[in-house]
Amino acid sequence: MLVFAIKNLQILFPAPGGEIHAVDTVNLELNANDKLALIGESGCGKTVLAHSILRLLHGTTKISGEILYRGTDVLSASDSTLQKIRGKEIGMIIQNPGLSLNPVLSIGKQIAESCIEREKMSSVEAFKYAEDMLKMVGFSNPAKIASSYPHQLSGGMAQRAVIALGLTLNPQMLIADEPTKSLDEKSKREIIDLLIEMSKDKTLLMITHDLEAASCISNRVMVMYAAELIEEGPTEEIMNNPRHPYTRGFMNAQPKRGLKPIPGISPSLLKLPEGCRFHPRCSYALPKCKTSHPELIDHNGHKVRCHACH
Amino acid sequence: MSLIKVKNLCKYYSSGIINQELTKAVDDVSFEIKRNEIVGLMGSSGSGKTTVGRLILRYIKPTSGQIIFDGQDITKLNSSNLRPFRPRMQMIFQDPEASINPRMSIEDFIAEPLRVVKKMDKSEVHERVSQLLEDVGLTEDIRKRRACQVSGGQNQRAVIARILASNPEFIVSDEATSNLDVSAQAQIVQLLKKIHEEYNLAILFISHDRELVDIVCDRWFEMERGKIKLHTAISP
Ligand SMILES: Nc1ncnc2c1ncn2[C@@H]1O[C@H](COP(=O)(O)OP(=O)(O)OP(=O)(O)O)[C@@H](O)[C@H]1O
Ligand SMILES: Nc1ncnc2c1ncn2[C@@H]1O[C@H](COP(=O)(O)OP(=O)(O)OP(=O)(O)O)[C@@H](O)[C@H]1O
Ligand code: SF4
Ligand SMILES: [Mg+2]
Ligand SMILES: [Mg+2]
Numbered sequence: 045m046l047v048f049a050i051k052n053l054q055i056l057f058p059a060p061g062g063e064i065h066a067v068d069t070v071n072l073e074l075n076a077n078d079k080l081a082l083i084g085e086s087g088c089g090k091t092v093l094a095h096s097i098l099r100l101l102h103g104t105t106k107i108s109g110e111i112l113y114r115g116t117d118v119l120s121a122s123d124s125t126l127q128k129i130r131g132k133e134i135g136m137i138i139q140n141p142g143l144s145l146n147p148v149l150s151i152g153k154q155i156a157e158s159c160i161e162r163e164k165m166s167s168v169e170a171f172k173y174a175e176d177m178l179k180m181v182g183f184s185n186p187a188k189i190a191s192s193y194p195h196q197l198s199g200g201m202a203q204r205a206v207i208a209l210g211l212t213l214n215p216q217m218l219i220a221d222e223p224t225k226s227l228d229e230k231s232k233r234e235i236i237d238l239l240i241e242m243s244k245d246k247t248l249l250m251i252t253h254d255l256e257a258a259s260c261i262s263n264r265v266m267v268m269y270a271a272e273l274i275e276e277g278p279t280e281e282i283m284n285n286p287r288h289p290y291t292r293g294f295m296n297a298q299p300k301r302g303l304k305p306i307p308g309i310s311p312s313l314l315k316l317p318e319g320c321r322f323h324p325r326c327s328y329a330l331p332k333c334k335t336s337h338p339e340l341i342d343h344n345g346h347k348v349r350c351h352a353c354h
Numbered sequence: 355m356s357l358i359k360v361k362n363l364c365k366y367y368s369s370g371i372i373n374q375e376l377t378k379a380v381d382d383v384s385f386e387i388k389r390n391e392i393v394g395l396m397g398s399s400g401s402g403k404t405t406v407g408r409l410i411l412r413y414i415k416p417t418s419g420q421i422i423f424d425g426q427d428i429t430k431l432n433s434s435n436l437r438p439f440r441p442r443m444q445m446i447f448q449d450p451e452a453s454i455n456p457r458m459s460i461e462d463f464i465a466e467p468l469r470v471v472k473k474m475d476k477s478e479v480h481e482r483v484s485q486l487l488e489d490v491g492l493t494e495d496i497r498k499r500r501a502c503q504v505s506g507g508q509n510q511r512a513v514i515a516r517i518l519a520s521n522p523e524f525i526v527s528d529e530a531t532s533n534l535d536v537s538a539q540a541q542i543v544q545l546l547k548k549i550h551e552e553y554n555l556a557i558l559f560i561s562h563d564r565e566l567v568d569i570v571c572d573r574w575f576e577m578e579r580g581k582i583k584l585h586t587a588i589s590p
Contacts, residue, residue, distance in 0.1 A: 057503070059495070059498075059499070060498055061495065064495075083535075084535065085535050085537070085538070086505060086506070086507025086508065086511075086533065086534050086535045086538045087504070087505040087507055087508050090505075091505060091506065092505075139506050139533075140449070140451050140506060141449065142449045142451045142452050143451060188369075188375070191369075192369065196367070196369060197400075198399055198400045198403075198404060199399075199404060199448040199449060199528075199529060200398075200399030200400065200562075201399055201400050202449075204399075222506070222533070225532050225533065226448060226529050226532045226562070227399060227562065228397070228398045228399050228562045229562065229564075230398060231398070231399050232562075253507075253533070253534060253535045253536065253539075255536065293537065294535065294536060294537055295536075297535075297536040297537040297539070297540045298536050299536075299540075299563065299565035299566045299569055300565050303539075303540040303543060303544070303566075303569055304540060305537045305538070305540035305541040305544060306537045309488070309491050309492075309493065310491070310493075311493070312493040312494070312495045313495075314495045315495075
């Protein structure tokens with residue numbers, strides 16, 4: 045069953061000297077049970093895309109297209125509809141713990157507050173529940189963590205607190221932006237298992253630079269480059285048989301494959317190159333790559349945006 | 355001679371209002387780092403790595419122990435006495451948003467040490483910022499934007515550019531590539547290695563990624579509950 049769809053989404057930020065194309069004509073569909081990993085270049089538009097889903101972007105941002113959650117267009121929904129969707133229908137684990145944790149509230153209080161407000165729990169119940177959530181994200185001393193303030197936690201501890209916060213209302217669809225960031229191997233393993241468990245029969249959109257986490261959790265992978273989708277397919281297929289030259293270069297940059305960066309620099313989103321956006325860095329480029337912008341073409345369920353892939 | 359020498363370093367936090375509980379964030383840690391070394395620091399979440407970094411750069415005061423930088427005891431220096439040391443030792447913080455001033459443009463943020471410490475004039479500053487942006491993989495159009503107007507990884511790279519601007523002798527790199535894609539991570543790591551080789555930059559490289567540490571570091575050690583658990587020489 046189709047739960048979530050994005051149609052022709054375009055997001056522009058007005059900036060000196062023009063507009064920044066953060067998300068360009070993105071289409072995407074998620075079924076109830078889909079776990080999608082969104083990967084790609086730092087700065088290519090992943091977080092902006094995620095934030096647009098819950099309408100978290102600044103008012104001056106130009107957004108067009110449709111974002112449909114169970115048939116409701118989030119972009120045109122009323123504020124009260126949106127409030128109902130946020131947290132409970134669609135939950136979000138934000139990329140930056142510093143911005144999603146309130147510095148003057150204890151961790152336990154931050155989790156408990158939304159339970160009291162949204163689930164009508166009593167304060168005692170809510171605090172008990174907050175400790176359970178903290179235990180679930182791997183803390184062996186949840187009572188101590190619940191009474192701590194964000195600045196008293198280490199990077200990985202704050203990251204886990206942010207995950208607990210995102211999972212608090214047990215959302216039907218979860219957006220997780222870099223959930224395994226700054227975690228050690230053991231906590232990372234625990235969080236991966238937790239995300240698998242929590243997203244059973246649910247929809248997951250995970251943004252990640254961690255290809256191992258993407259492999260473990262997702263059934264589909266989407267790759268973005270310079271604001272657009274360039275490759276999409278089943279996880280195993282993308283990981284083992286990437287076809288777009290960017291995705292291939294990306295896979296080869298992993299430490300275990302020798303830590304070789306893709307040469308060159310990603311284009312400015314203010315002045316996107318004509319033709320294929322990857323052409324200035326591509327070693328397979330054909331003459332037409334400079335002038336003609338490739339379409340996303342479906343090759344038996346593996347979509348690629350490249351003139352050289354047939 | 356060692357650039358950094360840490361002896362019996364401890365940092366305890368007391369927390370809990372009712373029953374004063376003591377968190378031994380760093381507990382009797384000793385090690386040395388030479389000028390030509392990149393030393394890895396690994397260990398589970400909450401084991402004390404960031405606290406060690408902040409202590410040796412004296413962003414915080416140790417409970418006890420001694421920190422020697424380039425032969426000088428900096429353990430007890432106050433902030434004005436620490437000032438001459440600041441440009442020489444720098445930390446790439448784990449959470450880039452925490453170290454970037456949200457009101458400043460990315461350009462001013464990177465240029466500040468060039469103006470204040472290096473006393474460069476306007477055109478020199480402009481040129482050097484261009485080079486730094488290119489080195490860390492950012493495009494020119496980012497100059498006028500603020501921290502809240504760039505991505506997580508772009509912020510992280512701006513922080514790295516600023517730190518490189520003051521030509522430090524020692525860097526604590528705390529999960530410096532955690533917000534970056536694998537290609538950008540490779541680029542930053544190659545950049546740090548290059549500067550290390552050209553200028554003898556010493557680095558304490560905090561990371562959870564064992565493969566990365568193996569590639570980048572000359573040797574590494576591991577912490578657990580505030581103590582050094584394992585000391586390993588990768589190459590003698
Ligand atoms: N408020 C804003 N104003 C102008 N440009 C912005 C704003 N927010 C983001 N951008 C730009 O939009 C692009 C997409 O940013 P986004 O945060 O989505 O990147 P990302 O893919 O999540 O990257 P990372 O992996 O580094 O987190 C970036 O190039 C960024 O500089
Ligand atoms: N200001 C503080 N007040 C109280 N406790 C603190 C403070 N700063 C750190 N701690 C505690 O000290 C311990 C070590 O924290 P530190 O940030 O050094 O860990 P870390 O090894 O960097 O972990 P991570 O890999 O998760 O970043 C943690 O238990 C943390 O909660
Ligand atoms: S379209 Fe051309 S330039 Fe673009 S990735 Fe394919 S071969 Fe390379
Ligand atoms: Mg992001
Ligand atoms: Mg840390």
